[in-house]
C-alpha cells in the first residue's frame with residue numbers, strides 16, 4: 150500500500166504531529182463487559198514512545214476521562230492528554246477539568262434503566278456525565294437496539310440530552326460537543342502541522358471530519374473488526390485489523406520516527 154500523504158507528513162515532521170486515538174475498539178479490544186475493557190498490552194509503551202517524539206498524543210473517547218486513564222494505564226504515559234465524554238472533560242498530567250453535570254442527568258439516570266426492565270442481558274451504564282444502555286449481552290443485540298431507539302430518543306428530548314449511538318449501545322449525553330469539536334480545538338491549541346486520528350465507531354466520524362476540516366495533512370485510520378461499521382470504514386484512509394492492527398501501525402510510525 151502506498152503511504153498516504155498525511156502519514157508521510159507526520160513522518161517528515163513528527164514534532165508537528167498530533168496523534169488522536171479513540172479508546173474502545175481502537176486502543177482497547179471490544180469485550181462483552183464495558184467494565185472489563187483494558188488497553189492493548191502494547192499500548193502504554195507505544196503511546197509513551199510516540200509521545201516523546203510528536204507534538205501531542207490525545208485519547209478522544211466517549212468514556213469519562215478518568216475511566217480511560219485507569220483502563221488505559223495512561224497515568225504512566227508522559228504527556229498524553231485525554232479528552233473524555235466526547236470532549237466535555239479533559240485530563241492532563243493528573244488534573245481533570247470538567248463542567249458541571251447536565252441538569253437532565255438525574256432524570257435520565259432514573260428513567261433509562263426502566264426502559265430495559267425485563268430485557269435479559271441488557272445493561273445500564275452510569276458514566277456520571279452521561280448514561281447508556283448496552284444490548285450486546287441480549288439474545289438479539291441489533292433488534293433490541295432498534296426497539297430501544299425511539300423510547301431512548303423520546304427520553305433524551307424530554308431531558309435535553311443528545312443520543313449517541315455506538316456498537317450495541319445508545320448513550321444519553323450533553324449536547325454541544327463531539328469528538329470533532331474536541332479534536333479540532335486541540336489541533337488549534339497545539340499548533341499542529343499534521344494529524345492522525347484512529348477510531349472504529351460512529352462517534353469517531355466527527356473526528357474524521359475534523360481531520361479533513363483542519364486543512365492539515367492528515368490521515369484517518371479505521372480500526373476494523375467483525376462488527377465493523379461500513380459507514381466508518383468508508384471515511385478512512387487506512388483500514389487496520391482492530392486494536393492489534395492499530396498497535397502495529399503505531400509501532401511502525403514510532404520505528405520510522407526513531408530511525
Ligand SMILES: O=P(O)(O)OC[C@H]1O[C@H](O[C@H]2O[C@H](CO)[C@@H](O)[C@H](O)[C@H]2O)[C@H](O)[C@@H](O)[C@@H]1O
Nearest residue numbers: 172173179180181183186210211212285316318
Ligand atoms: O469513544 P470510545 O472510547 O470508543 O467509547 C465508546 C463507548 O465504548 C464503550 O462501549 C463499547 O465498548 C465496550 C467494551 O469493549 C463494549 O462492551 C460495548 O458493546 C461497546 O459499545 C463504553 O461502555 C461506552 O460508554 C462508550 O461510550
